[in-house]
Amino acid sequence: MSPRNSNVSEEELIRRLKQQEDSALSILYDNYSVAIYGVILRIVKLEAVAEDVMQESFVKIWTSFEQYDVEKGRLFTWMINIARNTAIDKIRSKQYRVGSRTKTIEDSNVSNMESSYDVKPEHLGLKEVVAKLNPDQKQIIDMMYFDGYTQSEVAEELSIPLGTVKTRSRAAIKMLIKLFR
Amino acid sequence: MDIEAYISSGILDLYSLGAASPAERSEVEQMAKKYPEIQAELDRINVALDQYAELHAVTPPAHLKAKVLSAVIKKNPPISGHQPNVESDAKVIPFGKVDRGAGSTAFKWLIAASVTLLLISNGLSFYFYNNWKKSEDRLQLAELSQSQYAQNIERVQQKLNQNQKALALLSDPATQRVVLNGVAKSPQSKATVYWHRETSGVYLSVDNLPVPPTNQQYQLWALLDGKPIDAGVLNSAELTLAVQPMKAIAQAQAFAITLEPRGGSISPTLDQMYVMGTI
Numbered sequence: 120m121s122p123r124n125s126n127v128s129e130e131e132l133i134r135r136l137k138q139q140e141d142s143a144l145s146i147l148y149d150n151y152s153v154a155i156y157g158v159i160l161r162i163v164k165l166e167a168v169a170e171d172v173m174q175e176s177f178v179k180i181w182t183s184f185e186q187y188d189v190e191k192g193r194l195f196t197w198m199i200n201i202a203r204n205t206a207i208d209k210i211r212s213k214q215y216r217v218g219s220r221t222k223t224i225e226d227s228n229v230s231n232m233e234s235s236y237d238v239k240p241e242h243l244g245l246k247e248v249v250a251k252l253n254p255d256q257k258q259i260i261d262m263m264y265f266d267g268y269t270q271s272e273v274a275e276e277l278s279i280p281l282g283t284v285k286t287r288s289r290a291a292i293k294m295l296i297k298l299f300r
Numbered sequence: 301m302d303i304e305a306y307i308s309s310g311i312l313d314l315y316s317l318g319a320a321s322p323a324e325r326s327e328v329e330q331m332a333k334k335y336p337e338i339q340a341e342l343d344r345i346n347v348a349l350d351q352y353a354e355l356h357a358v359t360p361p362a363h364l365k366a367k368v369l370s371a372v373i374k375k376n377p378p379i380s381g382h383q384p385n386v387e388s389d390a391k392v393i394p395f396g397k398v399d400r401g402a403g404s405t406a407f408k409w410l411i412a413a414s415v416t417l418l419l420i421s422n423g424l425s426f427y428f429y430n431n432w433k434k435s436e437d438r439l440q441l442a443e444l445s446q447s448q449y450a451q452n453i454e455r456v457q458q459k460l461n462q463n464q465k466a467l468a469l470l471s472d473p474a475t476q477r478v479v480l481n482g483v484a485k486s487p488q489s490k491a492t493v494y495w496h497r498e499t500s501g502v503y504l505s506v507d508n509l510p511v512p513p514t515n516q517q518y519q520l521w522a523l524l525d526g527k528p529i530d531a532g533v534l535n536s537a538e539l540t541l542a543v544q545p546m547k548a549i550a551q552a553q554a555f556a557i558t559l560e561p562r563g564g565s566i567s568p569t570l571d572q573m574y575v576m577g578t579i
Contacts, residue, residue: 285310
């Protein structure tokens with residue numbers, strides 16, 4: 120992902136974030152919030168919850184920025200993993216499970232969101248990619264990446280051996296790499 | 301190291317998908333450090349997943365930015381807030397100077413007070429530590445005696461069961477009572493065998509036998525057609541206590557007790573016979 124604010128390079132942004140400049144935080148938000156919010160919303164499904172998780176994620180990104188190591192990977196990967204983990208922790212917490220059940224019955228937040236899903240311009244590529252991934256491959260990626268399943272949980276849920284979980288993940292990711300080349 | 305095989309095992313993919321176990325995670329991190337090809341594949345995987353994530357992008361509501369930024373600032377005020385500015389520096393200096401002149405006695409008092417407090421606090425810590433230690437000891441003692449009581453009760457219960465069985469045996473008409481009288485070696489000795497012919501159960505009550513040396517034990521024998529059959533050794537500790545159960549004997553014409561090395565013998569030491577009785 121290329122930063123949208125073209126005035127500031129990623130290196131420059133990282134340097135300023137390491138020094139805890141709050142102006143850098145605003146640029147970080149502008150550059151990445153669309154992608155991060157999308158992933159969070161995909162995981163927690165409800166907009167109100169997504170906003171809380173977004174807040175929590177940015178607090179974590181800001182307070183643990185020292186731990187970010189350019190050598191180990193891209194800034195985007197690091198941030199998206201923080202957001203993913205925060206969101207997955209949220210849906211796995213008891214409170215959330217009880218709360219979301221009652222909410223989904225009353226208001227139709229989820230269906231609203233899903234209808235808005237299709238109109239978003241950012242989503243134009245999703246259907247094409249999904250169409251090229253086979254359903255098994257997409258399912259295994261989504262279960263782990265968005266729903267936080269461990270490999271043994273996937274094996275149990277899909278009633279397939281652990282070895283198959285590994286080979287299927289490899290095949291799915293290879294396909295993704297090919298599609299995005 | 302077969303790097304191709306490692307990559308195609310799928311472990312890197314699980315790692316990037318967040319589904320690897322903690323052990324696998326640290327393994328992958330070490331491998332990536334060691335082998336540039338593995339790091340390169342990991343990068344490819346992450347880029348692909350980042351792109352996949354981006355496909356799900358949704359523009360957040362406009363009001364969210366202010367909310368997020370203020371939450372971050374509240375949690376962790378920016379560094380500029382920590383740095384003392386010139387004005388507050390100017391205020392700090394005179395405050396220090398005033399203290400240095402007029403406040404030195406007050407300062408001494410403060411030190412004295414804090415030292416006293418420290419001593420009191422140390423004393424209290426010691427006192428409470430000792431109390432705690434004592435309670436701990438007492439608790440251990442109580443636990444010990446409690447477990448001893450429990451053991452005693454169990455022993456008594458066992459004894460009671462035994463005695464009930466023995467009593468049932470003694471009052472059973474099928475039980476035969478065989479009196480074993482002292483032989484020439486020990487004329488005062490006497491014991492009684494209670495033998496149930498139907499169940500083959502054998503119980504022994506010792507009326508009078510000399511206390512055996514600690515390395516020896518009495519052993520009961522059943523005699524059938526002149527051949528001795530081992531009927532078990534007598535528990536020395538319970539020699540005078542009620543009746544003790546012995547090994548089952550199906551057929552016998554006589555019973556005898558000899559003194560044998562501890563644990564019993566395969567055949568009786570005849571010159572060590574103390575009592576004998578025929579049926």
